[in-house]
Amino acid sequence: MAASVRHLLKPWTPSLCFARWSRYNPYYLDPDPSKDAPDSELSPEQKELQELKTVRPIKAALSSDTSSTFNDPLISKFINMMMQDGNKILARGIMTQTLETIKRKQVEIYHRSPAAKRLEIECNPYTIFQKALENCKPIIGLASVQKGGKSYQVPVPLTDNRRRFLAMKWLITECRDNKHRRTHMYEKLSQELLAAFANEGNVVKRKHDLHKMAEANRAYAHYRWW
Amino acid sequence: MNLHKLSSRLCPTVSKFRHLHIQSSGQQLEAVAVETESTEPNPLSVFRTSEQNPTYHSERHTGQYYTLPPAHIQKLFPHGLPPRFQLQIKTFNEGCVMVRPPVLELISYLKKADYSKPPLRYILYGDIGTGKSMSLSHALHYCYTQGWLIVHIPDAHLWVKNCKELLPSSSRPSRFDQPIQASQWLKNFKITNEGFLSKIKTTQQYVWTKRESTEKGQPLGVLVDQGVNRMKSSSDVVGAVLRELRLQAGGTTEGEGAFKLAVAVDGVNALWGKTSLKKEDRTMVCWCKPEELTLIHNLRKMMKNNWSGGAILTALSQTGSLFKPQSAYLPSELLGEEGFDNMEPFVPVSVSNYNEKEFESCYLYYLERNWLQHPHSRSEEGKKELIFLSNKNPSILERLCAFL
Numbered sequence: 001m002a003a004s005v006r007h008l009l010k011p012w013t014p015s016l017c018f019a020r021w022s023r024y025n026p027y028y029l030d031p032d033p034s035k036d037a038p039d040s041e042l043s044p045e046q047k048e049l050q051e052l053k054t055v056r057p058i059k060a061a062l063s064s065d066t067s068s069t070f071n072d073p074l075i076s077k078f079i080n081m082m083m084q085d086g087n088k089i090l091a092r093g094i095m096t097q098t099l100e101t102i103k104r105k106q107v108e109i110y111h112r113s114p115a116a117k118r119l120e121i122e123c124n125p126y127t128i129f130q131k132a133l134e135n136c137k138p139i140i141g142l143a144s145v146q147k148g149g150k151s152y153q154v155p156v157p158l159t160d161n162r163r164r165f166l167a168m169k170w171l172i173t174e175c176r177d178n179k180h181r182r183t184h185m186y187e188k189l190s191q192e193l194l195a196a197f198a199n200e201g202n203v204v205k206r207k208h209d210l211h212k213m214a215e216a217n218r219a220y221a222h223y224r225w226w
Numbered sequence: 227m228n229l230h231k232l233s234s235r236l237c238p239t240v241s242k243f244r245h246l247h248i249q250s251s252g253q254q255l256e257a258v259a260v261e262t263e264s265t266e267p268n269p270l271s272v273f274r275t276s277e278q279n280p281t282y283h284s285e286r287h288t289g290q291y292y293t294l295p296p297a298h299i300q301k302l303f304p305h306g307l308p309p310r311f312q313l314q315i316k317t318f319n320e321g322c323v324m325v326r327p328p329v330l331e332l333i334s335y336l337k338k339a340d341y342s343k344p345p346l347r348y349i350l351y352g353d354i355g356t357g358k359s360m361s362l363s364h365a366l367h368y369c370y371t372q373g374w375l376i377v378h379i380p381d382a383h384l385w386v387k388n389c390k391e392l393l394p395s396s397s398r399p400s401r402f403d404q405p406i407q408a409s410q411w412l413k414n415f416k417i418t419n420e421g422f423l424s425k426i427k428t429t430q431q432y433v434w435t436k437r438e439s440t441e442k443g444q445p446l447g448v449l450v451d452q453g454v455n456r457m458k459s460s461s462d463v464v465g466a467v468l469r470e471l472r473l474q475a476g477g478t479t480e481g482e483g484a485f486k487l488a489v490a491v492d493g494v495n496a497l498w499g500k501t502s503l504k505k506e507d508r509t510m511v512c513w514c515k516p517e518e519l520t521l522i523h524n525l526r527k528m529m530k531n532n533w534s535g536g537a538i539l540t541a542l543s544q545t546g547s548l549f550k551p552q553s554a555y556l557p558s559e560l561l562g563e564e565g566f567d568n569m570e571p572f573v574p575v576s577v578s579n580y581n582e583k584e585f586e587s588c589y590l591y592y593l594e595r596n597w598l599q600h601p602h603s604r605s606e607e608g609k610k611e612l613i614f615l616s617n618k619n620p621s622i623l624e625r626l627c628a629f630l
Contacts (some may be wrong), residue, residue, distance in 0.1 A: 068611055069602035070630060096629040103629070104317045107596055111319040124599040125629070 024059050031061035033071065064088065074130065081168050097186035099125040102193060122197075132196035136167035136203045140214045145223045154223045155214035170203045171196070178202060273587035273594075275325070280333060280368035287325040289587040294321040294367065302370045304414045306380045308359045310624060318595050324584065326357065328577045329364045335573065336368065336537055341486055342476070344531035347569055349494070350541040352577035353555050355621030358541040359492050361577055365539055369488040374536070375422050377471065377489045377528070379411070382496035383546030385521050389503055392514075396435075397462050401520050402505060408460035408521060412453040415467070422485060423447035426474055432466050434459045446470060465524035472528065476535035487536030489528055493543035497526055498565030500549050529568065540569075580618040588620070592627050600630040 029052070042050065064076055075095060083091035102125040110121045122128055141163075143156040158166070175188040195201030275290040277283060283292070299307075299321050307315070315321040332348055339346055350358045370376055379385075385407050395401035416423065426446040433439040434456065440449055446467065453463030475487035491497075496516070503514040516522040529538060542560045544550055554560050561569060580588060589609060592598045602608040612630075616623040 069605070069607055070600060070611070099629040103597075103599060104313070108317045108319070110596060111317070123596055126600060 027057065028059045029053060029056050031058050031065065033061055033065045033067045034069075035067060072126065074133070075126075077164070078129075078168055081165075082172055094185050094189070097184075098189040098193070099129070101186055101190040102128055105190070105194065128197050129193060132193045133164070133167050133171075135196050135199050136170060136207055137163040138166055138207045138210050139163075140211065141166070142210065142214055142217065143224070145220075147223055152220045152223055153213065153217050154220045155217055156224055167203075167207075170206055174203050174206075273590045274322075279371055280364060281371060283325050283330060283333070285327075285330065288327055288330065289324065289583045291322040291324050291587065291591055294323060296321070298367065298370065300417075301420075302367065302376065302418055303363065304417045305410075306366070306378050307363055310621070311360065314624075318597075322591065323360060323364050323367075324587065325364075326361065326577075326584065328357075328575050329361045332361070332365050332539070332575055333368050336365070339537065341535050344534050345487075345489075345536045345538050347529070347531065347538040347572040348540065348575055349557055349569065349572050350539075350575050350577055351555060351557050351560075353579070353619075354544055354552070355619050356577045356579055357620050358543065358577050360620075361575075362490055362492055362539060362541045366488065366490050369486075369490075369537075369539075370418075372486070374486040374488045375471065375475075376418050377415070377468070377487065378418065379491045379525065381543070381546055382491055382493040382522075382525070383543065383548070385519065386496050386499070386501040386503065386516060387546075387548060392503055392505070393458070395461070395520055396459060398520075401518055401523065402503075402514060403458075403461040403520050405457040405460050408464045409454055409457050412450050412460060412464065412467070416447075416450050416454070423450060426470065426485075428466075428470055429473055432462075434462070440466075461520040464521060468524050468528050472533040475533055485535075487533075488539060489536065490539045491525065491529075492541045493546050494529070494540040494569075495542050495544075495547055495550070495560040495562075495565060497522055497529070498562050498568065499547060502548055526568070580620060580623075582618075585613065585618050585623075588623065598627055598630060603627070603630045 032053075036050070037046075039047070064080075065071060079088065079091045079095050082094060103123060106121060106123040106125075106128070110118055110123055113121065122131075138158065140155050141158040142153045144151050145154045146152075171189070171192060175185060175192055179188045192201055192203060196203055273290055275287050275292050277287060278292055278295060280292075299315065307321075311321075328350065332350075335346070335348065350361055352358055366376060366378060385404065389404050389407060391404065391406055393403045393405060395403045424445045424447055427443050428440060428446065428449060429442065431439060431442050432449070434452065438452070438456070438459075440452060449463060449467055449470070453460040453467070456463075471487055475485065498516065501514045501516055501519070503519075504511050505514050505518070517526075529540075531538070542555070542557060544552060544554055544560060547560065550560060557569075557572075557574060558566055589598075589612070593604065598604060600608070603612065608630075612623065612626060616626055
């Protein structure tokens, strides 16, 4: 359906542009802030893609995207979810402090352990963050379906975006609500991330509880029609 | 991995560099007293030196890191190192300081100075984050290895702001005491200078209250204990201790009592600036002036050069200062008129950002300590980006590399 729509709609921007909405015409391409590789390194498909980029209109890039090699979309998404009242500076500060704390703890363990155990210790805070998030992502979720006057919790597959969103949301709410009041957010986050990396901690427990509920409600799976 | 390529690229250049160096400076090798560098087999130690004694640091070692012995860190710097550096020591399990030209200049002045004359005042100044406090600590380590008595105030700004308890002084009516800060400082002073406490004797009697007094001829340790145990009179004890040290630093008495005194104050512009402490007069509340605080008053007396037998090492600091703009870094701006007149004449030592060699050295050190973890930070592009973002400023680079 999107393909037919795209055929009809030529490059068109509404005369009144809503800055907050990203309801772009699907004809527009996503912005890619990273540096272009030199032509010799590209395969034929990638060369086609480059050609397309010169012809098609491109959506406006977010102000938080940089062309730096250290730009990470996953970290940016997490910062946006942590942000409150639009205070991006504070949210980004907390994220960098979290990464620093994780790295400090791991590097300290690394330097104090004997040479044999050093290979097993993971010091990269980015890999720890990605792995911890993977461990928190639920595989199957529950949706509320009304049938015959009663609403049932039906096990339902989740899209990738939804899984990522749930994992991040659980991490943030866990750190905000269930920890001691006087600890800093970056300390709480680093503890929770390191625990999730080792498949322990409250967030992973919550994921397991969701899976158990889905397993228990297996009988209602037929109520799903999509 | 990139690290292997880096090390294999370094190996041939390092060995070439070493051979040339030993051949050309063959005569110099005998002249220098202790030479341990020629037996370095490890190719990655282009940025490290095994010379742990600051006395023997020279231009050869600029840009290289030397390790502070853990025993020295515990004794000499119970409170003295910048907080981020303390975190770094804890993480890396070692304390490494880079040898830089301003410190070598300072140490050469200290070596050549005449200690029978009044003390020279050295001021380390520079932009924010260029390494003034670290340079001061390095110079202080040199003084400690030479056996001097160290009087180190890690941050004078902590004495003019955020004091919870401000008592009116027991000895003088218009002054204010800070018991917590004074007793904390006396405890740290005791840890650093334990050897000297029994050797130095008091020259007059000090009366603290109706029942407590310290007699003439008692060792300094008794005076310090008096201050640590009795918080009320600790600020006056600090004044007495400083006075005793000033009188006896020249070693004019017997040979056993001869010692050199190093007075190191970080954030010396706090002594002549404003305070953020309030005093309550009967009708209204107004700000304390620094002269009305006992600790600051005694420290100012220490900064005058009317004694002999030591050196005064100071560093300016804008980050902790009160009511000074962030762009101010020159001595005249930060010290103010009064401070400048008091400190003049002084020897200014300028501290600036890293040059290329020092930046390389810092980058290699972080790589070796497993601190730069992001895969892109180990590439050429990432390195160029680090140079661009930090402008080779030591503290900004440290904060950047912390989360990369």
